[in-house]
Amino acid sequence: MTFIAKPKVRHPSLPTNALGLTRRDYEGALSTLCAGCGHDSITAAIVEASWGLSLEPQNMVKLSGIGCSSKTTAYFVSGGHGFNSVHGRMPSIAMGANAANRNLTFLGVSGDGDTLSIGLGQFCHAIRRNLNMLYIIENNGVYGLTKGQFSASADLGTRAKKGEINVQPPIDPVLLAITLGATFVARSFSGDKQQLVPLVQAGLKHAGFALIDVLSPCVTFNDHEGSTKSYAYTREHYEPAVHADFVPLEREITAAYGPGETLPVVMHDGSRILLRKLDAAYDPTSRTTAAAQIQERMKHGEYLTGLLYVDADPHKSAFHVVNGTPDAALNSIPYEALSPGSKGLEKVLARYR
Amino acid sequence: MPVNSPAGVNDFTVKIATVNGTGSASANTLLMKSIFRSGIPVMGKNYFPSNIQGLPTWYEIRVTRDGYVARSGRVDIMVAMNAETYARDVREVAPGGYLVYDSTWPRPALLKREDITVLGVPLAKLCNENFNGVRTRILMKNICYAGVLAALLDLDVARIRELLAETYAKKPQLVESNMKAIQLGYDYARASFTCPLPLHAAPLELTAGHVMIDGNTAAALGCIFAGATVAAWYPITPSTSLMDAFKMFADRMRVDRETGRKNFAFIQAEDELAAIGMVIGAMWNGARAFTATSGPGISLMNEFLGLAYYAEVPSVIFDIQRVGPSTGMPTRTQQGDLLLCAYASHGDTRHVCLYPANPEECFYMAVQAFDLAERLQTAVLVVSDLDIGMNDWMCPDLRWDDSYRPDRGKVLGKEEILRLEKLYRYFDKDGDGIGYRSMPGVHPKAAYFTRGSGHSQYGVYTEDPAEYQLVLDRLLKKWDTAKKLVPRAVIDATAGSDLGIVSVGSCDGAIHEAMHVLREHGVGVDYLRVRAFPFSEDVEKFLTGHELLFVVEQNRDAQLRSLLTLETPVDKAKLRSLLHYSGLPISSSFIVEGVLAELAPRRRTLEQGAAARG
Numbered sequence: 001m002t003f004i005a006k007p008k009v010r011h012p013s014l015p016t017n018a019l020g021l022t023r024r025d026y027e028g029a030l031s032t033l034c035a036g037c038g039h040d041s042i043t044a045a046i047v048e049a050s051w052g053l054s055l056e057p058q059n060m061v062k063l064s065g066i067g068c069s070s071k072t073t074a075y076f077v078s079g080g081h082g083f084n085s086v087h088g089r090m091p092s093i094a095m096g097a098n099a100a101n102r103n104l105t106f107l108g109v110s111g112d113g114d115t116l117s118i119g120l121g122q123f124c125h126a127i128r129r130n131l132n133m134l135y136i137i138e139n140n141g142v143y144g145l146t147k148g149q150f151s152a153s154a155d156l157g158t159r160a161k162k163g164e165i166n167v168q169p170p171i172d173p174v175l176l177a178i179t180l181g182a183t184f185v186a187r188s189f190s191g192d193k194q195q196l197v198p199l200v201q202a203g204l205k206h207a208g209f210a211l212i213d214v215l216s217p218c219v220t221f222n223d224h225e226g227s228t229k230s231y232a233y234t235r236e237h238y239e240p241a242v243h244a245d246f247v248p249l250e251r252e253i254t255a256a257y258g259p260g261e262t263l264p265v266v267m268h269d270g271s272r273i274l275l276r277k278l279d280a281a282y283d284p285t286s287r288t289t290a291a292a293q294i295q296e297r298m299k300h301g302e303y304l305t306g307l308l309y310v311d312a313d314p315h316k317s318a319f320h321v322v323n324g325t326p327d328a329a330l331n332s333i334p335y336e337a338l339s340p341g342s343k344g345l346e347k348v349l350a351r352y353r
Numbered sequence: 354m355p356v357n358s359p360a361g362v363n364d365f366t367v368k369i370a371t372v373n374g375t376g377s378a379s380a381n382t383l384l385m386k387s388i389f390r391s392g393i394p395v396m397g398k399n400y401f402p403s404n405i406q407g408l409p410t411w412y413e414i415r416v417t418r419d420g421y422v423a424r425s426g427r428v429d430i431m432v433a434m435n436a437e438t439y440a441r442d443v444r445e446v447a448p449g450g451y452l453v454y455d456s457t458w459p460r461p462a463l464l465k466r467e468d469i470t471v472l473g474v475p476l477a478k479l480c481n482e483n484f485n486g487v488r489t490r491i492l493m494k495n496i497c498y499a500g501v502l503a504a505l506l507d508l509d510v511a512r513i514r515e516l517l518a519e520t521y522a523k524k525p526q527l528v529e530s531n532m533k534a535i536q537l538g539y540d541y542a543r544a545s546f547t548c549p550l551p552l553h554a555a556p557l558e559l560t561a562g563h564v565m566i567d568g569n570t571a572a573a574l575g576c577i578f579a580g581a582t583v584a585a586w587y588p589i590t591p592s593t594s595l596m597d598a599f600k601m602f603a604d605r606m607r608v609d610r611e612t613g614r615k616n617f618a619f620i621q622a623e624d625e626l627a628a629i630g631m632v633i634g635a636m637w638n639g640a641r642a643f644t645a646t647s648g649p650g651i652s653l654m655n656e657f658l659g660l661a662y663y664a665e666v667p668s669v670i671f672d673i674q675r676v677g678p679s680t681g682m683p684t685r686t687q688q689g690d691l692l693l694c695a696y697a698s699h700g701d702t703r704h705v706c707l708y709p710a711n712p713e714e715c716f717y718m719a720v721q722a723f724d725l726a727e728r729l730q731t732a733v734l735v736v737s738d739l740d741i742g743m744n745d746w747m748c749p750d751l752r753w754d755d756s757y758r759p760d761r762g763k764v765l766g767k768e769e770i771l772r773l774e775k776l777y778r779y780f781d782k783d784g785d786g787i788g789y790r791s792m793p794g795v796h797p798k799a800a801y802f803t804r805g806s807g808h809s810q811y812g813v814y815t816e817d818p819a820e821y822q823l824v825l826d827r828l829l830k831k832w833d834t835a836k837k838l839v840p841r842a843v844i845d846a847t848a849g850s851d852l853g854i855v856s857v858g859s860c861d862g863a864i865h866e867a868m869h870v871l872r873e874h875g876v877g878v879d880y881l882r883v884r885a886f887p888f889s890e891d892v893e894k895f896l897t898g899h900e901l902l903f904v905v906e907q908n909r910d911a912q913l914r915s916l917l918t919l920e921t922p923v924d925k926a927k928l929r930s931l932l933h934y935s936g937l938p939i940s941s942s943f944i945v946e947g948v949l950a951e952l953a954p955r956r957r958t959l960e961q962g963a964a965a966r967g
Binding site: 056058061074084086094095103104124129320324326331339341342348 | 602617619623630793
């Protein structure tokens, strides 16, 4: 029940981050999702990632649309404002909120129905504006709250719980985002926390639109034999291609990988993503070859995962840079600086005489 | 019975029929401004097609020493430049009026009317002889008729030059070519006809302290002065010019001189759904934001308007109404969105609406809309229309009080948050139905969850009947608070009559004129103009205090009348509708005729009674 608050008991031995906060400080209300839902693992990864980055909870803005996934923004970082908007329209709320105050961290959580059907237009245009936010799709191929209809990400030939076979080809958010010019595109699996947590951290720090499509099985409606979005099927078919480790600015890089194996991507604030290629042939810095390779592997039923494409300099095309807004939040500019005053009005009126 | 007094000096209407995309707009603006600068009150209405080039378009210039701002309903001088519409244009001229046409090609059929004076000017011939290039010749032909009218109406050519010099300050060669065309027409008319006509303009001193401005420009200025920093929109006629004007003013007045940074975000959205989403997101996060649209856009925005109402997020929407239903006639005017705006979205929703009557009110109401939206934490719709938004109106100078500061409503600052035990977002602490909100980024204690799903007064998800209903009932209480805060109706009860006119928005000008004319016919009427929804108490009082009420509005379905019967206890039988919904702005004669027709049987009864007694 979301209205039952988790007891905030702080055990003295709980580890704290740079702000002196524990992981518990990044949690939210109790989840009301089904036991075993992949979405809850993603919530846990977000908690872990935000704690690890020592983000000020009040500076996090959590946005969502409608659906099971969209409920989860209530289940983490209770110290940040949340906005559960209308179905498929979260990107526009995010755009407006970000326009008002660019200095907050925007995290949107959506589902495959919310993003790829009703919200496909807004999703595409948020990418087009390179809106600075992390957009997580909790992708399970079905509509959960309305009891199991196929979504636009359902694969051809996948079988619904009641036996129906899907005959519509899927829309793949990763390929779509890469084609549209997204500057950070990743795919992950809710069951792979090792991969997901650093991806969330890198996405939160990315100075533009970051997409993580997380395969997140629905235990109630899409976890059966014949489904291509079940835990078993996903484990079988997902192929980590690039592992991304996030290295905050303040942390020294420890030589975990030998030279030549890793590719550091320096982010706008100076922090780094260390890309470790697990698939030697894969190049996450080239939009065209990345898209080709993802498609090629898809033909064989394999989902490449990890940070599949990243633009090292997303800043130049970010919304506020293109718009030319000041570094300070628009909502913080004093009224006196915004109004031309009676003298200004007189000048304007002279043109209308 | 003629309802208007005959035309005369400084009291006549010129209508110009042209083809769109031929530069006639500049000629018409030139004429109107030169009259305005001669101190003579003038009205201009543009009836244009939803098209780039080639369809019929008309422009009506009413010279009105009495300062009327509406159409009179008659045409005294027709400039018929469009062969396609000649026949109907000729028919429209009032008896005793004038027809100016291009006599390059003879049109004997035109000369059939005996009761008007036909003035032929070989405009095409004059321009073909004096200008090169097809496009230039077409453009100059239109400037040339302005020259003809200058001679016929006795307009000051020096003033026309002055206006051209201002318009083409950066392209002085255009001043000369335009002046050449003006002079061609002017000289031809002087040589061929008795100039000026009995109907002409004579300088007055009645326009000082006034501007000629359209409502969209005025509303955009209001947004600048209200301190709006986020503007999101999707192009749609006739609202686009509001956003264009905002951008123009912001580029001029909101750019930091040192850094070149813009103190505003201007976002062309992918559709109207996204546009209002951006406005809601921005105002939720503490910036003043707005969008402008028209009927089809409001239809699309319905779901988000319901969210703004129920989640109590301030937002400001300008609806520049055009003709519906559906795509309708995008470039024609109507007041067809009154009900849509008042009750937009599913479930029990009601929205604060402001109804400007002219550009002056667009300016002030734009500012008020932001204050009300933030004070009441809800959507506020400024319901204007194409006639107000896109036509130039003569208005008293807009004024600004430098002591104005935005009313941000109940927003908790950090200090207040620290003193709180916990923020209960939807709790009615003050008894006015308005809760306290907080902004992201201030303090974790004030974080709350905004949702369109069922929530309790403490701001958490609920499906509990009592908790749900408590919030819904508080929203009604807030609605009562709104009644006290919205602009009051404008009431003119000087006639002390038991007859009243009730109206809204852009009908105002025609009603004022109609009241004068009716007085000349011995009919005194009182007048109430609603300026906001919800209706303030004075509306109910006026309705109760009059025996017969004419509800004047510009739609087919009597939407204002519906609103009045839904929201006040007025007796329906007292309300007579006068409905004008052709797409042209309402004229004073329409109202006068409507009122007199309704009163005729009554007056006859009275007269017969008097005769019987006599």
